[in-house]
Amino acid sequence: MFRFLFSPATQSARRSLRLAAHRAGAVWLGLLALGMGLGVLVTSNGLPWWLAPLLSGAVYAGSVEFLLVGMVVASAPLSAIALTTLLVNARHVFYGLSFPLQQVRGWGRKLYSIYALTDEAYVLIANLPQQAQTSRQMLWIQVGLHLSWMSGSVLGAWVGATWLNGVAGLDFVLTALFIVLAIDAYRARPDKTITLAAIGAGGAAAVLAGDAMLLLAMAAFVAFCLARHALAATPKKGQHHDH
Amino acid sequence: MTIDWHYVALAIGCAAAITFALRALPFAIRETIKDSPLLASLNAWMPLGVTVILVVYCLRMIDLHDTPLATAKLAGIAATVAVHLWRGNLFLSLFVGTGVCVALANGWLAGVL
Numbered sequence: 001m002f003r004f005l006f007s008p009a010t011q012s013a014r015r016s017l018r019l020a021a022h023r024a025g026a027v028w029l030g031l032l033a034l035g036m037g038l039g040v041l042v043t044s045n046g047l048p049w050w051l052a053p054l055l056s057g058a059v060y061a062g063s064v065e066f067l068l069v070g071m072v073v074a075s076a077p078l079s080a081i082a083l084t085t086l087l088v089n090a091r092h093v094f095y096g097l098s099f100p101l102q103q104v105r106g107w108g109r110k111l112y113s114i115y116a117l118t119d120e121a122y123v124l125i126a127n128l129p130q131q132a133q134t135s136r137q138m139l140w141i142q143v144g145l146h147l148s149w150m151s152g153s154v155l156g157a158w159v160g161a162t163w164l165n166g167v168a169g170l171d172f173v174l175t176a177l178f179i180v181l182a183i184d185a186y187r188a189r190p191d192k193t194i195t196l197a198a199i200g201a202g203g204a205a206a207v208l209a210g211d212a213m214l215l216l217a218m219a220a221f222v223a224f225c226l227a228r229h230a231l232a233a234t235p236k237k238g239q240h241h242d243h
Numbered sequence: 244m245t246i247d248w249h250y251v252a253l254a255i256g257c258a259a260a261i262t263f264a265l266r267a268l269p270f271a272i273r274e275t276i277k278d279s280p281l282l283a284s285l286n287a288w289m290p291l292g293v294t295v296i297l298v299v300y301c302l303r304m305i306d307l308h309d310t311p312l313a314t315a316k317l318a319g320i321a322a323t324v325a326v327h328l329w330r331g332n333l334f335l336s337l338f339v340g341t342g343v344c345v346a347l348a349n350g351w352l353a354g355v356l
């Protein structure tokens with residue numbers, strides 16, 4: 001009766017899951033811990049626990065959810081909620097330009113993949129070697145991130161402000177993730193110009209725009225890419241091969 | 244506390260719709276530049292660039308006035324980079340790096356050091 005577990009299709013699905021866990025497992029654990037912070041925030045504001053998975057499942061964009069809890073409790077006008085979401089998440093408008101959505105099979109899955117295109121999903125998937133960007137692998141990574149974040153928020157709402165919430169520095173897992181993936185990306189394609197442009201855009205935006213730096217930095221960086229592309233008359237063949 | 248569920252549902256729906264629209268928009272733009280060399284350039288340059296920008300963002304968020312936490316994070320960065328250059332294993336690098344940061348930030352190593 002468990003023969004389906006050994007069918008080739010299931011084995012291949014399990015293999016994809018294993019690969020995804022290898023790639024994103026540490027980030028899944030990290031999001032579980034960070035999601036707890038959101039759950040704690042929901043219940044400590046007097047909101048019912050089930051609002052935590054509803055919020056983390058429906059909106060699914062880390063930092064905005066923390067702001068949303070406070071705004072909902074304060075009965076902020078919908079226009080303010082819309083504007084905040086727009087400003088905080090506007091950086092996502094650039095991710096789709098280079099996200100390998102064409103690899104995802106099926107309309108429903110494509111929609112989900114767009115829906116769940118967070119910072120973490122983008123950096124984990126876009127930095128994968130091309131042959132590893134398969135439909136299954138990409139979806140497992142995204143579903144895993146989403147479920148970890150949602151289950152974390154439920155756990156946090158249930159256990160409240162006890163254990164993990166008192167632990168400082170857990171959010172460092174995302175800093176470490178970006179650093180490690182930046183190292184890997186640079187090794188796979190050592191492009192000093194792009195690295196310096198990104199550091200420049202990030203640094204300048206940090207000085208000019210403060211906490212709202214991400215949108216400005218991403219916009220400036222994409223503008224740089226467009227300019228570089230326009231200036232390079234004809235990109236040499238073979239220059240953009242993948243590893 | 245009385246909660247206006249109609250309002251909460253609208254607030255969540257509004258934020259979810261805007262987030263999805265922002266994520267979906269570039270795919271529509273990409274359709275128009277499909278198979279162009281520009282798309283190949285963006286595919287080649289953006290993953291590294293975006294990741295580096297997110298690193299800069301995280302570094303900027305380190306509050307240097309909170310000395311113990313800032314020290315823990317800087318030590319965590321050093322550990323992350325060192326372990327990653329040594330073993331090149333994503334899981335291990337994140338685990339050790341975050342472990343060092345959390346242990347230092349919470350004073351768990353105070354008795355050891």
